[in-house]
Amino acid sequence: MIKLDLTGLNNFVAESEIEAAIAAAQSARARVLELPMHGWVSLPSDITAADIAKLNAAGARIAEQSDALVVLGAGGSSLGARALLDALPGRGDVKEVFYAGDNLSGVHMARLSNALQSREFSVVVTSKSGTTTEPAAALRVMLKLLRARYGEALKEHLFVVAGEHKSALRDYAENLGCELFGIPEEVGGRYSVFTASGLLPAAARGLDIAALLRGASAEAGDGLEAAVAYAAARQKLNAGGFTTEILASFEPDARNLGEWWKQLFGESEGKQQRGIFPATVSFSGDLHSMGQYIQDGRRNLFETIVSFTGLPTDVEIPPNREFDDGFAFLGGWWLNDVNDVARQSVRAAHIDGGVPVAEIIAPGLNEASLGALLYFFEYACAVSACIDGVNPFDQPGVEAYKTIMRAKLK
Numbered sequence: 219m220i221k222l223d224l225t226g227l228n229n230f231v232a233e234s235e236i237e238a239a240i241a242a243a244q245s246a247r248a249r250v251l252e253l254p255m256h257g258w259v260s261l262p263s264d265i266t267a268a269d270i271a272k273l274n275a276a277g278a279r280i281a282e283q284s285d286a287l288v289v290l291g292a293g294g295s296s297l298g299a300r301a302l303l304d305a306l307p308g309r310g311d312v313k314e315v316f317y318a319g320d321n322l323s324g325v326h327m328a329r330l331s332n333a334l335q336s337r338e339f340s341v342v343v344t345s346k347s348g349t350t351t352e353p354a355a356a357l358r359v360m361l362k363l364l365r366a367r368y369g370e371a372l373k374e375h376l377f378v379v380a381g382e383h384k385s386a387l388r389d390y391a392e393n394l395g396c397e398l399f400g401i402p403e404e405v406g407g408r409y410s411v412f413t414a415s416g417l418l419p420a421a422a423r424g425l426d427i428a429a430l431l432r433g434a435s436a437e438a439g440d441g442l443e444a445a446v447a448y449a450a451a452r453q454k455l456n457a458g459g460f461t462t463e464i465l466a467s468f469e470p471d472a473r474n475l476g477e478w479w480k481q482l483f484g485e486s487e488g489k490q491q492r493g494i495f496p497a498t499v500s501f502s503g504d505l506h507s508m509g510q511y512i513q514d515g516r517r518n519l520f521e522t523i524v525s526f527t528g529l530p531t532d533v534e535i536p537p538n539r540e541f542d543d544g545f546a547f548l549g550g551w552w553l554n555d556v557n558d559v560a561r562q563s564v565r566a567a568h569i570d571g572g573v574p575v576a577e578i579i580a581p582g583l584n585e586a587s588l589g590a591l592l593y594f595f596e597y598a599c600a601v602s603a604c605i606d607g608v609n610p611f612d613q614p615g616v617e618a619y620k621t622i623m624r625a626k627l628k
């Protein structure tokens with residue numbers, strides 16, 4: 219289960235005020251379930267053993283026939299997969315994973331097309347609406363490559379994840395006879411990591427998706443109080459002028475977990491001129507860039523550190539007998555322990571510098587703990603937006619540029 223440590227807020231907000239905010243958050247919690255599009259709440263336990271078997275079979279087929287998997291999708295339709303695949307090694311069933319359909323760069327696409335020339339590949343495209351420009355453009359390029367390479371067997375190499383309503387993408391997949399997975403109508407893109415959008419690429423990579431879902435279900439059962447407390451605490455800080463939240467991790471492979479988190483919170487909360495601005499850093503690397511600002515810049519920041527206990531691997535730093543650079547004391551330390559000392563030091567320094575620090579602790583860096591963590595954040599995000607009085611499940615603001623761009627392209 220995910221643990222939450224709010225003691226790093228004590229210098230900034232009285233504990234009793236946080237407790238009052240948590241008590242008041244219960245009505246926001248009820249509000250989440252009154253809103254349309256809350257289908258993700260029960261998703262981890264709604265997925266049946268037959269669904270998991272179908273996903274694993276498709277994943278195994280992708281792995282068997284491909285050196286590389288191309289994941290196409292924008293925003294919430296690819297960031298969940300990316301967070302999982304980067305954070306967890308899997309069994310490496312598919313050796314390489316490329317991402318597209320989240321940008322319109324010809325440079326990026328040319329590089330990807332070149333890389334695919336020498337590889338057997340499969341494509342998973344996710345678009346719930348079927349009307350997003352980026353994956354639509356990328357899919358056209360991929361279909362041309364697939365057709366040239368595999369001819370009629372193209373349908374064996376294309377895997378479509380689409381909304382359950384009628385769309386041109388869904389119709390195409392049905393007519394072609396390729397593998398097709400659905401995203402329930404009541405689940406929005408950024409809450410879709412526990413649909414085939416996240417699970418199919420994870421299965422192709424050899425991740426244990428049943429364990430991932432078990433972790434999420436357990437969190438949904440017993441972990442919601444911590445998620446509500448996190449939501450209430452961040453909104454209490456927001457009300458006190460701490461309007462930017464920085465999610466910090468000391469695991470570089472969790473960088474895309476941060477990207478997923480940023481999109482989840484940014485698109486759910488940033489509306490009606492409201493919302494906490496979500497930013498991410500990867501430590502200790504970013505201590506050499508953003509560290510200065512966090513320690514010493516404008517004081518409207520609070521920081522949420524995500525850490526993982528019981529890490530699966532470690533490396534001992536050997537003594538260096540070649541030269542004396544003043545770091546002899548490092549010899550014999552294990553890197554994860556040094557990293558943890560860095561975490562404790564950063565926490566102390568940032569609190570001292572005027573930055574409230576919350577900590578979220580996941581039990582391990584594996585499928586079950588990631589499932590729990592992703593669900594924790596989804597739930598916290600929905601409750602937090604409701605505390606702030608906005609709808610977490612719509613995104614009216616993203617239409618503005620699309621309307622202008624479509625008119626120009628047409």
Ligand code: PA5
Nearest residue numbers: 293294295345346347350407408
């Ligand atoms: O969270 C969201 O709703 C968005 O980020 C969508 O996932 C993104 O715009 C892609 O949408 P679609 O899957 O319809 O192509």
